[in-house]
Amino acid sequence: MTLKQEAYAVIDSLPDDDSVKFFIDMIRRFNVVAGKTEKISENKNLILEKRQAFLHMEELKKKYPFPKDYDCEQIRREAMEEKYGCIN
Numbered sequence: 134m135t136l137k138q139e140a141y142a143v144i145d146s147l148p149d150d151d152s153v154k155f156f157i158d159m160i161r162r163f164n165v166v167a168g169k170t171e172k173i174s175e176n177k178n179l180i181l182e183k184r185q186a187f188l189h190m191e192e193l194k195k196k197y198p199f200p201k202d203y204d205c206e207q208i209r210r211e212a213m214e215e216k217y218g219c220i221n
Contacts, residue, residue, distance in 0.1 A: 134142070147153050 144153060144156060147156075
C-alpha cells in the first residue's frame, strides 16, 4: 500500500465530523506553506545572484581603481558647462 493509499484509508476510517475537516485544513495549510517556501527559495537565489554581481563589481573596483588625480567635481562642472553653457 502506498503512502497516499494509506492516508486515504485513514481518512475514510474517520467519522464524518470536524476531525476530517481539521485534517483537510491542515493539508491545505501545508500546501500553502510549501508554495511560500518555494517563493522564498527563489527570492534567496535572486538575492544571491545580486550579491555575487555586487562582489564582482567590488573586485573590479579594487583591480582598476580611479587615478589619484581624478577630480569628479571638475569633470562634472566641465560636462555641465559643455551641455548647458555658462549658468552663472
